[in-house]
Amino acid sequence: MHPDTQNGFRALADPTRRDILKRLAKGEHTIAQLTQHFDMTRAAVKKHLTVLSDGGLITTRAAxxxxxxxxNPDGFAPMRDWIGFFDHFWDAQLSNLKDAIENNNQKDQHND
Amino acid sequence: MHPDTQNGFRALADPTRRDILKRLAKGEHTIAQLTQHFDMTRAAVKKHLTVLSDGGLITTRAAxxxxxxxxNPDGFAPMRDWIGFFDHFWDAQLSNLKDAIENNNQKDQHND
DNA sequence: GTGACAGGATACCAAGCGGTATCATAATTA
DNA sequence: TAATTATGATACCGCTTGGTATCCTGTCAC
Structure with missing residues (x-):
């Protein structure tokens, strides 16, 4: 399905990397530019960028x-879709609650 | 904003935990029931459940x-919202592409 | 009560990860 | 050419993490 789901979620699991993504949302940055905003070395930022690249969340243009x-906004699709799967259960839970209120009974819906 | 964003993303970063969530989507499970589906000990599954609980993605009912x-479908909201922030950039990218095609020129829009 | 069963808690281990220091390489500039 | 600049790559360190083994507590069935 989405082969990059694992690398994508792994990339999002670190606060520094999420911060980098927010900064890249404002425009392209070189490693040196990004490093100015963080309290770590350029090598550390480079490692984060590698993880983000593996996750398909950023692209690099040499000049x-x-x-x-x-x-790379498209790179978020696998994670968005994966999480989106559970939107259905949120809706289902709501409609169940609605039914329970309307019918004034609470069926247990234990399956499996 | 969403204090559980970090714990939530961390919980989603492991494939076993994502698998657990998919299984819980089919209904409640005890630890023993979940353990049957995985090639690991009950203690390991318990650790994953603790991480999922810290991320606010599951709830536990004693009987x-x-x-x-x-x-806990509500627990996905912080991550859904965080990723949703980048939907805007996907749209923006599309409209930029559209403009570029229509005007047949490619402005660079490097800011910062 | 006595076992058997479901789960919690802890110590321990190997692997992975975030980070630094260091060296190497390519491109700009004096 | 030589020095500087931007980046890549690697070795290393400490902490975290996924996993197991082990022991403990509470509950159900005899």
Missing amino acids: GRERFNAL | GRERFNAL
Whole structure:
């Protein structure tokens, strides 16, 4: 289905990486530019960018000796879809609650 | 904003835990029931359930000596909202592409 | 009560991860 | 050419984490 789900969720699991994504949402950044905003070395930021790239969440454009990192909005689709699967259960829970209130009884719906 | 974002994303970052959530979507399960489906000990499953609980993604109901673990669909909201922030950029990217095609020019929109 | 059963808690281990230091490489500039 | 700049790559360290083994507590059935 979505082969990058694991790498994507793993990339999102770190607060620094989520912060990087928010910053890239404002436009392309080189590693040096990003590093200015964080209290860590360039090598550490580079590692985070590698994880984000593995997750398909960013793309890189080379220009001379610089490499511009940019958001890849499409890369969020696997995680959005995976989480979206559970929207159905939120709705179902609501409609069950609604039924319970209207019928004034609470069936247990234990399956399995 | 959403204090559980970190614990939530961390909980989703493991494939076993995502599998557990999918199984809980079919109904309540005890630890013993869940353990049957995985190639690991009950203690390991228990640890995963603790992480899922910390992330607010499941709830537990005690009944005698059994403890039924159930999905908490509301717990997905922080992650859904966080990812949803980037939907805007997907739209923006599309409209930029549309403009570029219509105007037949490619402005660079490098900001910062 | 005595077993058997479901679960909690802890110590322990190997692997992974976030981070630094360091060296190497390519491109700009004097 | 030489120095600087931007980045890549690797070795290493400490902490976290996924997993097991083990022991303990509480509950159900005789």
